[in-house]
Amino acid sequence: MKTILITGAGSGLGAELAKRWAKEGHRMVLVGRTKEKLTSICHHIEKENATCLSYQCDITNPDDLAHLTKKLKEDDLSIDLLVNNAGIGTFGSLEEMTISDIHHVIDTNVKGTIFTTQAFLPILKERKGRIMNIISTAGLKGKKHESVYVASKYAVRGFTESLWKELEGTGVSATAVYMGGMNTPFWSHSNHISDPTRLKSALEKAKQIIEEDKGQKEIFIDR
Template sequence: MKTILITGAGSGLGAELAKQWANEGNHIVLVGRTKQKLEGVQRSIKNGSSSIYTCDISDSKQVAELMEALEKNETVVDLLVNNAGVGAFGALEEIPIEDIHQVLDTNVKGTIFLTQALLKTLKKGGGRVMNIISTAGLKGKNHESVYVASKYAVRGFTESLWKELEDTNASATAVYMGGMDTPFWSDTDHVKDSSRLKSPSEKAKQIIHLDEGQKEIFIDR
């Protein structure tokens, strides 16, 4: 049994990864900003076990408080899944400044904050970091400049982790995949018909099936 911490676990891919990994008998640490959503995912977990922690990962103080709570509950994380992410789409000159901050703070800083906070534990236990990057970290896309920039940053961060972790027991995995049919697209018309995309359940199944601890996982590019 592994203890797997998943950010953005209240919906979408994070929720599906939680359910499926829990079904294999693992303990899932559900992390997100909304307690009600996390509780809903927890109720849907039939096998394995789970715990809930509310945290805005873009806030370093909240991340520190999360680490204190995990230590208090003697929770040792084996796999950190940096899944939480937000998007901002449209022509660059039309994207509000506050949206740019939110994307970079959540997608980039949040990933770095959580990884930094848990890295000592992961090194000690031979654990792993899995960063959900998406194909936006592989190539530029029209009207996705800010989102793509954030994912390129996480890609660079992950590849640098490979170097930093070479002589340790810990490792890092980058996951690149196409879009999903999730509420991620609810506030934008960037994707005209998200129902044509694969479901989070399908994507989660693919990730878990292909995950053998390798450096990179490519899905539906």
């Protein structure tokens, strides 16, 4: 049994990954901003006789993350797999993007991933654990009306590839997950995708990721 921590676990892909890994017998640690959502997912997992704990945390805030790692130590929890799943997207032409939109995307997708990884690296080194970064195919090629989102995902791609080199000899590994879009509330505030229902569900994506995951450096889903 592994202990798996997932950020952005209150809904969408994060929640579905948690449910599926829990069914395989792993202990789940859910992290997100909304306590009620996390509690709901944990209750669902616990009904399946699996172990689930949840912690409210803003991953863009290093102080929050420091408090989280301290709380995990107090609860005698070590992490075997850190899944940096939390992410947001704001779409449209660059001229239409507000400064606030840009900061929000970069703060969550880039800084949040870096801050979380930095906070948990000492714990992961103790366990010779692994980092899984959910990047999306936006980290592989440019896309119209996704300039800031794509920039954020390219940043996480570069961060992950640099970790491969930096973590050599530490026992900690990192996996980049590149996947196409999915049908979640991610698109609810955008007309960027005309028909999100044509996309696979978060449940289907979670199943694919877990089935494809063999501990390799890169996983490609629906490129």
